[in-house]
Amino acid sequence: MPECEKHQYILPKKSIVSEMIMREIHTQLHHGGRALTLSHLRRKYWVVSAHALVRRCINQCVTCRRLRAKAGEQKVADLATSRITPDEPPFTRVGVDFFGPFNVKQGRSLVKRYGVVFTCFAIRAVHLEVAHALDTDSCINALRRFIARRGQVGEIWSDNGTNLVATDRELKRSIQEWNDSKIRSEMLQVNVLFT
Ligand SMILES: [Zn+2]
Known part of the structure; x- marks a missing residue:
């Protein structure tokens, strides 16, 4: 030593x-x-x-x-069931939202038209419709055209205008004022859950 x-x-x-x-x-x-x-x-x-x-x-x-140091981890919740249910046709569970307005020429005048976007929760496919006005009936018509084109829908999720960017106040207010129950009952008649 x-x-x-x-x-x-x-x-x-x-x-x-x-x-x-x-x-x-x-x-x-x-x-x-x-x-x-x-x-x-x-x-x-x-x-x-x-x-x-x-x-x-x-x-x-x-x-x-x-x-x-520990490796960073993302804190993410599990995906909703509607996002990962396999073996269902596209557009079985969809989300719906409105956008616009767009000025469209009709004859000599300009009219406002709104876009309706449907997105499939499972495969994120997109379907677009035009809504002629911001009322319950136009919304129901757009939903019916969508279902006629894409086949039976199981669930429709709307965000009731709460997630819309507040740039277009008119759009936001109209969607919030919609008669939800009317749309819901109309959709239930064709076996669609409207939320
Ligand atoms: Zn050291």
Whole structure:
């Protein structure tokens, strides 16, 4: 056993010198753990209560913190059943929303028309319709045209205008004022759940 290992330099715990020596040894050991750093330190130095110091040094070491960091995880809820139910025809469960208005020429006058977008929850296919006005009947007509073209629909989800961007106040207000129950009963007659 070499002499310097028998009679180490005694260093205080709270000293910048002890800290620097500890950090140096830790780096030389390619960021080894506590026990390894301590055993190498004690070949030459005796730091009073070295455990606390080595723990602090390793905790503060940027490289070690980066290497031991947990990988980030996304917090995402499970997909809704309507999004992942297999073996159903496209447009079995759809979401519906309105957009517009667009100015359309009719004869010599300009009239407002609105777009209706249907999206399939499962495969994200899109179907577009035109609504002639922002009333319940136009909405029902658009829904019926959509069903006539795409086949039987199981569920229709509307957001009742709450998610619409507030740029077009008229559109938002009209959708909120819709007689939901009328649309719902109309859709129930063709076996569609309107939510
Ligand atoms: Zn380190």
